[in-house]
Amino acid sequence: MSLRDATPAGARQGDRRQGTQRDAWYGAAAPGTAFDWPRTLVARGADRLQAAHLRHRPQEARSGALHCFLLDCSASMRHDGQLARAKGQLLALMQEAYQRRDHVALLCFAGDVVELRLPPRRASAWNDDWVAPIAAGGGTPLALGVQRAQQLLAKHESRQRWLWLLTDGRSNESPARPAAADVACVMDFERARTPLHRARQLAAQWDARYLSA
Structure with missing residues (x-):
């Protein structure tokens, strides 16, 4: 699983367009701007993609x-090594963010608390020692975690904001998708013999990308 796996297909195709062929279809982009694919796809809706649908990100x-x-x-994430797998996936995603020179933030939730383990900053090299202190326990304050993520993302409007929820979905809460998330991805780590599929249901409710881990 990688950041590229969750990138809109249109964005990957657009990145492969070169030179005058790209300019002829897309039109000349304003200097210092880049295409904002999530907003472009929202503007397109169910229609065929047209130049009028294109949205650009600000220079910053x-x-x-x-x-x-x-x-x-x-x-519940301690069962069957789910939390260990989630940590491994988290490290892989952060390493890729480092290679892409993106920014990252990490919120952890358990019991009745949400901890900001990493404030938003440029991604740097990560290792297992960094995530080792994260301990599981108690209930699943999903709504509180999503609320904190919304507050964090709302402060960074100048960037394309991605929310990655890594969970087994074992929660009775079903919070709304954070409005500040331009792109939402739900990674499902459920391995129960009788799965509840709540992470999949939440992804559908959010219109988010669903990734089975």
């Missing part, structure tokens, strides 16, 4: 996106 956003990772550290 070109330095990279902000990936906010919301990690479920509740008791």
